[in-house]
Amino acid sequence: MLLGAIADDFTGASDLANMLARNGMATTLYVGVPEGDVAPAEAGVVALKTRSIAPGDAVRQSLDGLAWLQRQGAGQILFKYCSTFDSTPEGNIGPVAEALSAALDAGVAVVCPVFPATGRTLYQGHLFVGDRLLNESGMEKHPLTPMTDPDIRRWLRRQTRGEVGLVPYAVVRQGAEAIRAALAEIGKTAKLAVVDAVTDDDLKAIGAAIADARLITGGSGIAIGLPDNFRKAGKLGAGGTAYSGLSGPGVALSGSCSRASLAQLARHLEGHPGFALRPDAVMAGDVTVAAARDFVLSHADEAPIVHSSADPDAVKAAQERFGREAVAGAIERFFGTLAQELVAAGVTCIAVGGGETSGAVVAALGVRQLAIGPEIDPGVPALAGEAGARSIRLALKSGNFGASDFYAKALDVMGTSR
Template sequence: MMWPPPLGRAAIFMPMSISSDAALKPSLGIIADDYTGALMVACYLEAAGIYAPLVFDAKAAVPGARVIVAGTRTRLAPVEEALSDIKAIADAFTQLGYSRLSYKTSAGFDSTERGNIGPVADYLADRQGIRPVVMAAGFPEFNITTHQGYLFYRGRLVSESIKRFDPLTPMSDPDLVRFLSRQTTHGVGLINHIQMRQGPQAVALAADALAGAGNGHIFFDISDDEDIEIAARFAIARELVVVASDPFAVEYTKMLASGEGPQKPAPHHAKGPAAVLAGTVGPVILRQLEAFAKTYPVLSLDLLDPRGSEAVIGGALAWADQHIGAQPFAISTANDAGAAERAQAAFGPIAAARKAEYILASIASALRDRGIRRFVVAGGETSGAVVRSLGIGAVRAFAEGPIGTGFCVAEGPDPISLFLKPGKHGGDDILIQALDHMV
């Protein structure tokens, strides 16, 4: 498809006009690169009055909503595997009539130099015949921003922040335009915060110039919430593919889905015993587990236990049997920073993470069979492994509440409630708070 003709100020800011019939038709399929991020978006949309079912399996996607969200595990998957998963979800969404597809990334565009953001952006652009792709990283609410194409994490360049120690996606290069250019053969151009402050006409002219110079992707600074609004309106006016972080994805969807029909009744949490499973590592979860341990029992597992994974799983379940039905409890593969480093040195970062996920996912499945119906899960990749082990294909998200997003329920005759927490999010008492809210 040729680059759309230039649009003036009025066209960019013209509100979307959607008829009552169109408001009930499928409009947008959002594919997220992990489960916790997908749930966060669905929660924000539900809070905005937009019914947004969340699926974890392409086969679970069903019609009945203008917006649908899919959680995948494509952030860390090999490129070929990630693209295969994206294709399966995209095919399912297209068959259901969702004419637009977007990709939701983490706030910091967590990835490696090989991918997967660039390859997925190229795939969606080729599939829909639309270039350039609109890209945007950041989450101003949590002090994650981009300026002049550079990523700042909590007020510091990402390369100087705690993110530089991330064992899987350390993000040592703060220049996201340069970093993304290593993931795609198409050029990545920048529209910076200063240009956006000059108004939508300046943005349109800058975008036309970048596209005319052969750039297949245009990266927008997200220094504040106004940047998000300007860039989202531009993406809608030009009908472009969007690859962006949470707040951009939410704002873009809210604009696109305006005029939706009546909201479905709010969901209800499942009843029954509860357990916490923590697979993330780092000081945040260690503080949270320490706070949890003041009230409830906690079992820490050692990935280097010489007995092997199956024995570790069996021992954890024997321990859990003493507590199920009496009180909530936590099982964690996060011991201390030293333990995590030793496991990564022994197995490699990816293999160590997958080992922890396998152990906790196996435990989750067995706990479900023992009657656990409320799960608090810490860690994005761990959340994906646990959800799959529980055989959950789709959930209904709860609107953002007093402790934020992350709550959902797999509805049906035997419901299961979940709180899926990104590893670094939340205060020290969030695990206890989550259990208190799952009633």
């Protein structure tokens, strides 16, 4: 294994695996830390569910992932988090990055949550989503990780013990040598360096500058420039993984409340049946998994959607009444159990919206390894795996990713050989 990656949620892991595969690395996605050694891959992505847990637990699980990747021979480690830097003032991005850096004796590590294809850019250390600062993008209302400050250096300083440097855009535009020199200077006083980027070409220049880095941190966009380093060294083979579509019933599950997810839900409901999970109804037991399962199976040929997506204010009201973690846990368990029962009943294709929801679904199905298929929308590939003895196809979408017609398109790609 040349490159080993640790992702803090399942949608991010599939996003990163997609990026690496598209750029020519034979890539395998692992759900959780495997128990033993596996068949060789040029890049291995370990998908964890550590974004919203206690920082200490996130650090421990990430270090377990690091140890396994090192046993597989990975010489370079990438810590992947969301391109909207989803975290709280306590963590978990900063604590995990510091722990990985210490374990690797990594020197200075890049911090770059940029993904231009989805509108995430970084200028003077400030993160933008499209033409809006992060804290004006809707992320300030995220139910688990509200992002109220677009200054990534300032956010990281709240989470970490050390200094955080900045490689500004004026330096990045000068190319790889200038970036490398700036990082070396920052490395005299800091272990983390936020690096501006606006375009894919910027990310390629950053990738060239960090070819020898032991640790890299960022969104999936940072991986744009990494495969070329291995290619130039003559270490890459033919790349690619085997994937084929799988015919059969499909369903969409939406647990995200982002603006993009709400728009995708509204679009899908225009032509497909939907089953709503109101947070207060789930908590009160007024809606059951059996009812949702029967609804989906009765509309199996119509690409139905089951959704807990709601206006953030409605979600906040339920959280205030029952507790944030209690509401999130109940909805995740609902989706996980529902996915189990649907697959047992013959559903073969599941498109999932939301990182926490995706993690709950994959964990409940017991999927351990996934092959990377065609890209559905930027950052979202189709995935092939096994749930017990059943073959399934999955699409795991971060809440903010995907076009308005994502769900219909995803089910089509998963159910059709490409």
